[in-house]
Amino acid sequence: MEHRATKGSKVAVVRCDSYERESVSSAVREAVELLGGLDSIFGEEPAFKTHGKNAEIVLKLNLLNKAEPEKAVTTHPEVFRAVGELLHKEGYGNLVYGDSPGSPVPGVEKTAEGCGIKAVADELGIRLGDFEHGTDIEYPDGKAAKRFVLCNEIAKVTGADGSQPEGMIINLCKMKTHQLERITGAVKNTFGCVQGVNKAMSHARYQSPEHFARMLADLNTVVRPSLHIMDGIVAMEGNGPGSGDPFPMNAILVSTDPVALDTVFCTLICLDPQLVATNTACADAGVGTWDDEQIEILLGGVPMQKEGAVITLDELAVKYASREFNVQRSRDFRGSMSMMGMVGKLMNKRPVVIANRCVGCGICEQTCPLENKAVIVREDSAGNRVAAYDYSRCIKCYCCQEMCPERAITVKKSLLAKIVDRRWKV
Ligand code: SF4
Ligand code: SF4
Numbered sequence: 001m002e003h004r005a006t007k008g009s010k011v012a013v014v015r016c017d018s019y020e021r022e023s024v025s026s027a028v029r030e031a032v033e034l035l036g037g038l039d040s041i042f043g044e045e046p047a048f049k050t051h052g053k054n055a056e057i058v059l060k061l062n063l064l065n066k067a068e069p070e071k072a073v074t075t076h077p078e079v080f081r082a083v084g085e086l087l088h089k090e091g092y093g094n095l096v097y098g099d100s101p102g103s104p105v106p107g108v109e110k111t112a113e114g115c116g117i118k119a120v121a122d123e124l125g126i127r128l129g130d131f132e133h134g135t136d137i138e139y140p141d142g143k144a145a146k147r148f149v150l151c152n153e154i155a156k157v158t159g160a161d162g163s164q165p166e167g168m169i170i171n172l173c174k175m176k177t178h179q180l181e182r183i184t185g186a187v188k189n190t191f192g193c194v195q196g197v198n199k200a201m202s203h204a205r206y207q208s209p210e211h212f213a214r215m216l217a218d219l220n221t222v223v224r225p226s227l228h229i230m231d232g233i234v235a236m237e238g239n240g241p242g243s244g245d246p247f248p249m250n251a252i253l254v255s256t257d258p259v260a261l262d263t264v265f266c267t268l269i270c271l272d273p274q275l276v277a278t279n280t281a282c283a284d285a286g287v288g289t290w291d292d293e294q295i296e297i298l299l300g301g302v303p304m305q306k307e308g309a310v311i312t313l314d315e316l317a318v319k320y321a322s323r324e325f326n327v328q329r330s331r332d333f334r335g336s337m338s339m340m341g342m343v344g345k346l347m348n349k350r351p352v353v354i355a356n357r358c359v360g361c362g363i364c365e366q367t368c369p370l371e372n373k374a375v376i377v378r379e380d381s382a383g384n385r386v387a388a389y390d391y392s393r394c395i396k397c398y399c400c401q402e403m404c405p406e407r408a409i410t411v412k413k414s415l416l417a418k419i420v421d422r423r424w425k426v
Contacts, residue, residue, distance in 0.1 A: 008296065009257035009289055010035055011264045013316070015301030016233050017250045019069075019078045024252070027301060028082040028229065031254035034298040038090050041227055041256060047157075047165040053091045056167030058129055058157050059083060060225065062174040062189055063099035064242055065403060066106065066114030072236040072246040075172045077116040079231040079252070083172060084124045094167070097121050098131035099192040100151050100199065102242070102403045103367060108132055129153030134195030135161050139222055143285065144206060144214035148222060149198040160222050171225035171258065175232035175249060175265055177240030177327050179351075179398035179411050180209050184241045185265045186228040186258035187216055187278040187287070193223045200369035203397040213277035217285035220258060228258050230265065237269075237326040243407040247325055251301075259288025260295045267317050269325040349413040350394065351375075351401045353387045357408035360385025364400035364409060375400050 012034040016027035035041060042048040047055040061080060067073035080097070087095055101111045108131045112118040121128065135155035137148045150160055159165035173189035181188055191199060206212040230253040238244040249268060255261040259282045266273040273279050279290040289295065292313040299309055311319075362377045364387050374394035380386050387400075387408070401409040 009255060009260035009294060010296050010298055011253060011255040011257070011260050012298045012300060013264060014252045014254075014299070015250055016252050017248075019076055019233060021078055021081070024076075024078045024233070025082040025085060027252040028079065028254075029086055030300040031229070031252050032086065032227075034300055035227075035254060035256065038087070038092070038227075042168055045165070045168050045226055046159075047167045050164070051166070054094055055092075056094045056096055056157050057087060057092055058153060058167060058169045059095065059097040059126065059172055060154075060169050060189070060193065061097060061099045061112075061117060061172050062176075062184075062192065062231075063101050063108065063111045063115055063117065065102055065405060066111045067242070067405075068114075069116045070234075070246065072174070072176070072234045072244070073242055074115040075117070075174050075231050076233065077120045079229070079233070080117055080172060081120045081124065083170065083229060084120070084126055088124065095124075095126040096129040096153060096157075097126050098129040098151070098153055100131045100195055101192070102199070102399070103363060104196045105366075131192075132196070134198060137161065137222065139218060141221075142215075142218035144211060145202075145218040148219060149195045150193055150223070151195045154193040154223055158223055168227075169223060169225040171228040173228060173230050174241075175230055175235035175253075177237055177244055179240070179401055180212060180396075181278050182209075182271065182276050182328050183262065183265060183269075183278075185230060185262040186225075186255070187220060187262055187282055190220055190223055190225065190258075191216060193219065200367065200399060202369075203399050204369040204395070207395045207397065209277040210281065213281035214285075216278055217281040217287055220282060220287045221285055225258070227254065227256055228261050229254050230261060232265065232268070235325070239401070239407070239410055242402045243404060243409065245326075249322070249325075257288035259283055259290055261288075263290040263292075263295060264297060264313070264316065267313050268321050269327050270317070270321050270323045271327050271329055275329070275331065349411055350391060350396060351389065351398060351409050352412045353389070354408050354410060355380075355386055357406050358386045359406055359408070360387070361405065362387075363403050363405060367399045367403040369397060369399055370395065 012031035130152040134149040155161040178184040236244040237247040
């Protein structure tokens with residue numbers, strides 16, 4: 001299947017310092033215009049050719065869990081509003097939103113309500129799509145994944161279920177760190193197109209960052225969002241994607257190429273894009289490019305605009321990158337562990353429970369994808385319910401850490417891993 005992101009990918013980076021409504025609206029509008037406008041972006045899509053502006057547009061959010069917008073876990077409602085209003089203004093009226101959250105409880109609608117998204121959707125008349133139920137899709141061309149269970153809305157709108165495509169997807173991703181893949185941006189956000197419990201099963205099947213990234217490359221080839229809009233106004237650093245800390249990056253990033261967009265994200269946080277397995281796997285699969293010579297950055301906003309409209313990744317790094325952003329920048333030794341023996345073990349990292357934050361809710365246990373759970377909740381000597389690990393079983397997928405609502409799971413690195421991480425910076 002041919003992908004739309006080929007050579008010469010453009011990424012619009014527009015400064016936006018707050019979630020104040022007018023600022024976000026202006027930044028989103030400017031970024032989309034820098035890429036040529038919506039009609040031009042959608043122009044070659046089969047559904048656009050058939051249905052024109054009546055084609056369904058799915059706004060695929062990041063609704064990881066029911067977190068307030070200021071926690072920077074989910075796509076901010078003002079970014080969602082700005083995109084919805086822009087689409088309406090440009091004559092696109094058939095809008096749907098959704099995501100498959102990390103946990104099936106409390107459901108998509110309640111999660112959207114908790115994130116402040118549902119209120120905006122109701123105000124703008126944007127319908128909730130069917131992200132609760134799945135359609136089995138065979139994908140014989142997949143390099144890592146030969147089949148997916150896609151959310152019904154995604155299967156229908158893309159035509160992945162064998163029908164004619166009914167519309168297009170706009171990927172409204174969030175700029176965050178991720179324990180398995182270092183970052184979660186445009187590429188990783190498509191994982192929420194996979195229905196409910198099938199996401200956990202994927203973690204059990206594709207365990208290493210590289211294998212998981214190859215599955216994501218296949219997934220991106222199947223669902224192919226037409227446009228990626230990243231909420232990087234307040235990003236998440238550290239213990240992401242669910243328990244990290246908000247970090248102001250003050251930017252909206254927009255591209256038709258998810259790999260180029262994630263590469264710009266990496267550049268802004270001083271992370272070598274080649275260390276991110278989703279970038280390299282997706283480039284190999286033809287989803288997009290991380291090659292700095294193929295990426296053109298279109299700057300917008302104030303004061304970026306005054307510094308020159310088109311710049312390279314190197315220029316972006318010099319002028320705007322932040323080394324303060326907390327992300328894993330060291331090389332990963334897991335691939336060579338068997339060769340390195342003890343060194344590999346000494347470079348270990350693993351999830352640990354912060355006992356005084358744990359309320360014993362059991363979400364980590366429910367989320368663990370293993371049949372024989374590697375984390376269970378049990379009573380401690382004082383009679384408190386608290387989560388405990390069996391590391392002999394744990395595959396280090398970090399689903400438990402991702403979904404803990406109390407930020408009670410952190411990732412502990414060995415001393416050697418900490419030292420290397422501090423020294424081995426790009
Ligand atoms: S670690 Fe988090 S998810 Fe697990 S039981 Fe404790 S509070 Fe709940
Ligand atoms: S305990 Fe956590 S990190 Fe380990 S396998 Fe289960 S969900 Fe993954």
